Amino acid sequence: MNFQFAEPFRIKMVENVKRTTKDQRQRWLKEAQFNVFRLRAEDVYIDCITDSGTSAMSSEQWAALMRGDESYAGSQSFYRMEASVQDVFGMPYVQPVHQGRAADFMLAQLYTQPGKYALGNMHFDTFRGNAEVAGAKVLDLVVDEGLDAASPASPFKGNLDIDKLEHAISTHGRDNITMVMVTVTCNNNGGQPVSMANLKAVGSICRKHQIPLVIDAARLSENAYFIKTREPEYADWEIKAITREMLSEAETAVMSAKKDGLVNIGGLFVTRNLDIYHQANQLSIVHEGFITYGGQAGRDMDALAVGLQESTRLDYLDYRIKQVDYLGQQLKLRNIPIIDPPGGHGIYVDAKRFFPHIPQSEFPAQRMVVALYEEAGIRCVELGACAFGSKDPVTKEPVWPALEVMRIAISRRVYTNRHLDCIVEALSYIYSQRETYKGMKLVYEGPITSLRHFTAGFELLP
Ligand SMILES: *Cc1c(COP(=O)(O)O)cnc(C)c1O
Numbered sequence: 001m002n003f004q005f006a007e008p009f010r011i012k013m014v015e016n017v018k019r020t021t022k023d024q025r026q027r028w029l030k031e032a033q034f035n036v037f038r039l040r041a042e043d044v045y046i047d048c049i050t051d052s053g054t055s056a057m058s059s060e061q062w063a064a065l066m067r068g069d070e071s072y073a074g075s076q077s078f079y080r081m082e083a084s085v086q087d088v089f090g091m092p093y094v095q096p097v098h099q100g101r102a103a104d105f106m107l108a109q110l111y112t113q114p115g116k117y118a119l120g121n122m123h124f125d126t127f128r129g130n131a132e133v134a135g136a137k138v139l140d141l142v143v144d145e146g147l148d149a150a151s152p153a154s155p156f157k158g159n160l161d162i163d164k165l166e167h168a169i170s171t172h173g174r175d176n177i178t179m180v181m182v183t184v185t186c187n188n189n190g191g192q193p194v195s196m197a198n199l200k201a202v203g204s205i206c207r208k209h210q211i212p213l214v215i216d217a218a219r220l221s222e223n224a225y226f227i228k229t230r231e232p233e234y235a236d237w238e239i240k241a242i243t244r245e246m247l248s249e250a251e252t253a254v255m256s257a258k259k260d261g262l263v264n265i266g267g268l269f270v271t272r273n274l275d276i277y278h279q280a281n282q283l284s285i286v287h288e289g290f291i292t293y294g295g296q297a298g299r300d301m302d303a304l305a306v307g308l309q310e311s312t313r314l315d316y317l318d319y320r321i322k323q324v325d326y327l328g329q330q331l332k333l334r335n336i337p338i339i340d341p342p343g344g345h346g347i348y349v350d351a352k353r354f355f356p357h358i359p360q361s362e363f364p365a366q367r368m369v370v371a372l373y374e375e376a377g378i379r380c381v382e383l384g385a386c387a388f389g390s391k392d393p394v395t396k397e398p399v400w401p402a403l404e405v406m407r408i409a410i411s412r413r414v415y416t417n418r419h420l421d422c423i424v425e426a427l428s429y430i431y432s433q434r435e436t437y438k439g440m441k442l443v444y445e446g447p448i449t450s451l452r453h454f455t456a457g458f459e460l461l462p
Contacts, residue, residue, distance in 0.1 A: 033457030045377030068299025077298035090244030098295030100256025112136035158186030191343025193226035203249030222344035262307030362439020376426035
């Protein structure tokens with residue numbers, strides 16, 4: 001028997017958080033125009049707005065921080081970080097950047113062309129934005145079940161649909177496609193994993209057509225854990241052997257180290273193509289910093305060197321994925337509709353089924369976010385009509401996204417299962433009186449529609 005199923009760490013420093021009253025929260029919501037991005041973090045009891053850059057560092061990481069070598073060029077910190085990344089990625093050339101989107105910028109500069117296509121399972125916003133600014137077109141080709149928040153549970157809803165990929169290549173022509181990117185795990189549809197079989201199938205199509213394959217490796221370790229536990233041939237593989245095998249299909253990888261790097265800031269551009277590496281070096285010098293720091297302090301690179309190793313430990317991943325799963329199972333027990341099975345970094349609640357009487361034009365997922373903060377001081381994020389809604393370029397009519405969800409992102413090593421119980425109780429309470437909620441109206445959006453969720457203002461409909 002295994003009786004050691006609790007957290008594989010103990011807590012030796014705590015950050016106090018504030019308990020607040022419903023009256024206070026109602027006032028703060030009004031002041032923030034019902035946009036939780038505009039709240040002060042100190043007024044939040046449990047913060048699930050993101051898992052990005054919010055991890056708790058280990059004592060080993062804090063110790064590594066003190067070793068930071070702040071030399072401008074060729075610091076020891078760089079070489080320690082480089083060795084750690086080479087070990088986990090199995091790729092030779094490592095360009096640090098200040099955070100993931102800087103690597104997305106390099107990717108857009110080096111792998112896209114105006115008017116041509118970048119294909120992927122689901123492109124994350126920051127790559128999409130950089131590619132579109134560079135004039136490229138991006139297409140999401142995730143499997144259909146990954147686009148339906150009510151689809152039955154299945155193990156790899158992040159997979160790139162092979163038929164859609166072949167079809168896109170034959171429709172648009174190989175010469176109009178500059179890259180294929182697979183994001184692991186697939187952030188936009190629930191942190192859903194991509195299987196090794198899918199990566200290999202995508203890799204072989206890319207090889208056949210000589211299209212470069214790139215991996216967005218922000219949650220590389222979490223994806224590797226799902227492969228180990230859901231794809232029988234890999235059950236006995238070490239996590240790092242799986243991460244290297246995943247990346248063996250790719251020419252280049254980018255990473256926001258704020259996720260599975262277990263650090264609060266940092267990013268990576270990693271490649272096996274020496275020419276691309278040299279070009280990335282030039283972009284780094286212009287935009288980020290010299291090649292061996294790329295916008296990171298030496299101490300940050302040391303913390304990343306250790307964090308990346310810790311994130312590939314099986315005991316850590318077992319705790320991490322099971323904690324997120326615990327939240328999902330508790331919500332399911334109370335009939336709350338979620339994307340099933342739970343993904344790697346959070347639970348995505350399906351607002352279309354939670355508030356079936358609120359149409360997408362009245363922002364049901366945002367209504368859930370507001371209700372959860374009002375009742376409990378818990379902050380989540382809307383991924384639906386506000387974040388991904390757009391306008392038809394010709395008719396100017398609104399176009400609503402397939403997914404209308406509230407994401408409960410779980411920070412790494414930060415909250416206990418008791419915190420998760422608060423989320424479960426509060427959401428169950430709201431669900432028990434769901435008919436009493438009405439929708440919302442967007443009263444301000446800011447200059448760029450695709451970024452409006454950060455700046456939007458709302459009113460509650462009477
Ligand atoms: C967070 C994230 C990014 C962007 O990284 P930042 O560090 O926030 O700039 C890119 N891709 C994916 C999949 C992400 O989750």
